[in-house]
Amino acid sequence: MDWSPILISMKTASLxxxxxxxLGIFSAxxxxxxxxxxxxxxxxxxxxxxxxxxPTVAGFFLLYLFGVKGPVGxxxxxxxxxxxxxxxxxxxxxxxxxxxxxMYRSARGAFEQVNPxxxxxxxxxxxxxxxxxxxxxxxxxxxxxxxxxVLAFARGLGEFGATSMIAGNIAGKTRTLPMAVYSEVxxxxxxxxxxxxxxxxFIAFASVMVMNGAAWKAEGGKxxxx
Amino acid sequence: xxxxxxxxxxxxxxxxxxxSFRLELSFQAGGGCLGILGPSGCGKSMTLKxxxxxxxxxxxxxxxxxxxxxxxxxxxxxxxxxxPQARKVGYLFxxxxxxxxxxxxxxxxxxxxxxxxxxxxxxxxxRFGLVGLEKRYPLQLSGGQQQRVALARIMAYEPDVIxxxxxxxxxxxxxxxxxxxxxxxxLKEYGGVSVLVTHDRDEAYQLCRNMVLMDQGKAMxxxxxxxxxxxxxxxxxxxxxxxxxxxRIRRTGEHTLQALDxxxxxxxxxxxxxxxxxxxxxxxxxxxxxxxxxxxxxxxxEDGNLIPVREPSVSEMPFEWYVTLENGLWxxxxxxxxxxxxxxxxxxxLRIPPSALILLTGEPE
Numbered sequence: 001m002d003w004s005p006i007l008i009s010m011k012t013a014s015l016x017x018x019x020x021x022x023l024g025i026f027s028a029x030x031x032x033x034x035x036x037x038x039x040x041x042x043x044x045x046x047x048x049x050x051x052x053x054x055p056t057v058a059g060f061f062l063l064y065l066f067g068v069k070g071p072v073g074x075x076x077x078x079x080x081x082x083x084x085x086x087x088x089x090x091x092x093x094x095x096x097x098x099x100x101x102x103m104y105r106s107a108r109g110a111f112e113q114v115n116p117x118x119x120x121x122x123x124x125x126x127x128x129x130x131x132x133x134x135x136x137x138x139x140x141x142x143x144x145x146x147x148x149x150v151l152a153f154a155r156g157l158g159e160f161g162a163t164s165m166i167a168g169n170i171a172g173k174t175r176t177l178p179m180a181v182y183s184e185v186x187x188x189x190x191x192x193x194x195x196x197x198x199x200x201x202f203i204a205f206a207s208v209m210v211m212n213g214a215a216w217k218a219e220g221g222k223x224x225x226x
Numbered sequence: 227x228x229x230x231x232x233x234x235x236x237x238x239x240x241x242x243x244x245x246s247f248r249l250e251l252s253f254q255a256g257g258g259c260l261g262i263l264g265p266s267g268c269g270k271s272m273t274l275k276x277x278x279x280x281x282x283x284x285x286x287x288x289x290x291x292x293x294x295x296x297x298x299x300x301x302x303x304x305x306x307x308x309x310p311q312a313r314k315v316g317y318l319f320x321x322x323x324x325x326x327x328x329x330x331x332x333x334x335x336x337x338x339x340x341x342x343x344x345x346x347x348x349x350x351x352x353r354f355g356l357v358g359l360e361k362r363y364p365l366q367l368s369g370g371q372q373q374r375v376a377l378a379r380i381m382a383y384e385p386d387v388i389x390x391x392x393x394x395x396x397x398x399x400x401x402x403x404x405x406x407x408x409x410x411x412x413l414k415e416y417g418g419v420s421v422l423v424t425h426d427r428d429e430a431y432q433l434c435r436n437m438v439l440m441d442q443g444k445a446m447x448x449x450x451x452x453x454x455x456x457x458x459x460x461x462x463x464x465x466x467x468x469x470x471x472x473x474r475i476r477r478t479g480e481h482t483l484q485a486l487d488x489x490x491x492x493x494x495x496x497x498x499x500x501x502x503x504x505x506x507x508x509x510x511x512x513x514x515x516x517x518x519x520x521x522x523x524x525x526x527x528e529d530g531n532l533i534p535v536r537e538p539s540v541s542e543m544p545f546e547w548y549v550t551l552e553n554g555l556w557x558x559x560x561x562x563x564x565x566x567x568x569x570x571x572x573x574x575x576l577r578i579p580p581s582a583l584i585l586l587t588g589e590p591e
Contacts, residue, residue: 120280121323123310125337125383135336139327 001192004172005180006199008091012176013157016095020152023096024103025145029133031104032111044108051101055161058097062166066093090167091174095156102155106148110141143215150211154204233257233293234386236419239286240276244269249443252286259413259420261434261451263427263466269443270423271320274389276300277421278317279310290386290419297386316380316388321396322372324364330375331360337383350378369397370405377412390422394429406432427468431455439466461505461588470510470556472590475503481580482528487590489553494529496580507584510548510558515573524577531578540568547571 027047034040050058066073066084076082084090114137122132138145160178167174169183177196184193239252249269253260262270275281277288277299285302299308299315324333334356335347351357354374364372373393380388393409394402410433413420424430430437431451438448439458447454447463458464461472473487480498485491485506493506516524516532524530533551541548542561547568549557559571 115323117319117321117323118325120275120278120310121317121319122325122336123280124278124313124315124317124385125379126311126314126339127336128311135328136325140325142327 001195002171002180005175005177005196008088008173008175009157009177012088012091012095012159013153016092016099016156017149017153019092019096020099020103020156021149024100024148024152025107025138027100027104028107028111029137031108047104048101050097050162051105055098055159056165059094059162059165062090062093062097062162066090066166085166086168086170086174088167088174091159091163091176094162094166095159098159098162099152099155103148103152106151107141107145110144110148111137113144114140146214147211150207154207157203157207158200233417234419235291236277236387236421237287237289237291238273238277240273240283240288241285242272242276242281242283244272244443247443249273249283251438251440251443251445253438253445253448255419255421255436258435259422259433261430261437262421262423262440263425263430263437264440265425268440270425270440271391273440274317274391274421274423277387278315278389279308279313280317282307292386314384314386316383316385318373318376318380318388318390318393320392322364322376324372324375324379326364329361329363330356330367333364333375334379334382337379346382350382353381354378370401373397373405374408377409381412381416385418387419387421388416390420392424393422394424394426409433427466439463441466457584458507459587461507461586461590464507464584464586465591468509469507469584470558471508471554472586473506474590475499475506477503488555491533491553493531493578493583494580495583495585496529497585499585502587503585504588505586505590507586508555508578508582509584510556512582513557513559513576513578515559515571516575516577518574521575521577529580531580533576533578535572535574535576538572540572542566542568551576 031040031043031047034043063085064070066076068074068077068083068085073084076084084093118136118140119132122136127135158178159176160182163174163176163179169175169179175183177200181193181196181200184190184196233256235254235256237254240249242249247269249272251269251273262273264270272281276283279299283300283302286300287298287302288300290297290299298304298306299313300306325336328336331347331351334350335343338346351360354377356371356374356378359367359371364375367375390409394405397405406429413433422430422433434451436449437451437454439446439454441462446466447459454463455467458467458469464472471488473485475483475485477499478484478492481495483493483495483499483506485493513533521532524532533553533555536552538552539550541550544563545561547559547561549559549568549572551557557576561571565571
């Protein structure tokens with residue numbers, strides 16, 4: 001059995017959730033701070049787009065932007081001699097793009113659930129906006145942010161459509177677990193496919209357990225014991 | 227309103243279009259707590275939020291004076307609008323708005339900067355009787371403790387103005403009375419401006435030296451609390467200050483009137499009845515019970531103001547009888563908790579002292 005898809009997937013999912021997590025939180029904060037409802041709706045729509053587009057269409061845009069002839073891809077090739085499309089970073093790029101909306105939307109929802117009086121109280125106590133975000137908004141939105149992170153992680157792990165467009169299915173290089181399942185089934189190796197499927201199911205289930213555990217812990221400490 | 231302490235004075239003039247009415251309120255608050263009394267949804271909270279900078283009015287100005295110095299918090303003409311962080315205005319929220327992720331100690335320290343932080347937090351814990359609760363989270367505290375933490379947090383911040391938004395509405399009655407006394411003490415010691423918003427008459431009377439009566443975004447009456455309760459001037463204000471009996475009148479002489487809503491009752495006032503007077507009010511506690519013999523002595527006098535008690539309907543409260551007369555007048559009289567029979571307290575006659583008549587303008591509802 002070839003272990004490389006498991007390794008590649010773990011690497012891709014880990015790096016992409018790291019990027020998505022902070023990017024999603026930051027975007028959510030930026031959007032809730034917009035005052036004009038039209039701008040809010042516009043940015044929200046743009047940032048949610050990858051979630052509602054077919055993954056191949058999102059991948060198509062990525063390919064257009066990051067391909068060797070695309071504006072961003074050409075820039076990287078000319079100035080850093082780095083080819084993004086059909087290389088390992090492309091799997092991260094695809095995973096980040098596709099998992100980002102889940103992180104962004106969960107974080108935004110969690111931030112908006114925080115009682116606005118808390119923010120107002122913090123302001124009247126002289127706390128700065130960044131301090132308020134960290135110590136009041138984010139700190140009271142932990143369960144929602146964690147669950148968004150886990151959903152985004154799982155989404156990144158399972159990324160298939162956009163990955164196949166921008167990263168391809170190169171064994172030992174860009175072949176992630178979902179790609180490996182597809183390839184093995186296409187080649188008629190059901191037993192190998194079962195192995196990969198089992199690994200994916202295990203990781204996915206474990207993620208949800210982590211999510212529930214974290215939410216339980218975040219809530220519990222402040223309520224238990226009088 | 228003169229600010230006799232020579233300390234802080236807040237001048238607010240706030241105009242803001244709300245959903246169903248327009249908020250247009252201007253007032254001054256200086257020494258002693260200013261109360262804004264009005265029904266829920268009359269724009270009271272919006273007024274406080276404007277002062278704190280949580281919402282921005284459409285126009286107007288909010289200025290804080292201290293002796294010679296003058297600080298503009300908001301002025302629509304110059305476009306000045308200080309951030310809430312820079313206003314030094316403390317706000318006690320209805321539900322206290324304690325940070326649930328922080329301990330009592332951390333909550334109190336939230337508004338304190340610099341080296342004094344530890345020391346000041348410790349002082350506040352001591353002063354507000356919170357020693358021993360430092361490491362608790364707000365959700366582990368009782369309502370009264372939560373309010374004390376919220377007050378300690380505001381006081382540690384040392385604001386020039388404190389705004390209290392219905393501070394007792396989320397509390398049980400018995401706790402409320404105790405905490406009102408606590409707050410009264412805190413407000414007395416506080417050197418800045420304090421403004422309290424409430425729909426509770428007793429609360430406003432107990433805690434506020436001056437008062438604004440507010441309805442639908444407008445001030446109906448303003449002034450010294452005791453004077454306002456004694457002479458509310460308009461029917462609406464009388465109703466707000468808890469006057470149970472209000473009737474339209476017909477003037478029959480310089481001092482005499484006929485109460486149209488109380489079966490044409492003839493009454494004598496100790497003051498001349500002015501042209502603008504359209505109604506009369508009598509507080510439910512202001513009647514004097516008279517025996518037949520006592521009533522006979524008043525009968526022939528023009529300032530008698532006697533009312534025969536016929537077919538009264540009586541309702542028992544723990545410490546009071548509520549008596550409703552045939553003509554619709556309400557009389558409240560004290561009773562012992564041990565007494566349960568109204569028979570002996572119902573007199574044959576009631577008398578209204580001429581000084582107890584409240585002469586009012588406007589239409590009773």
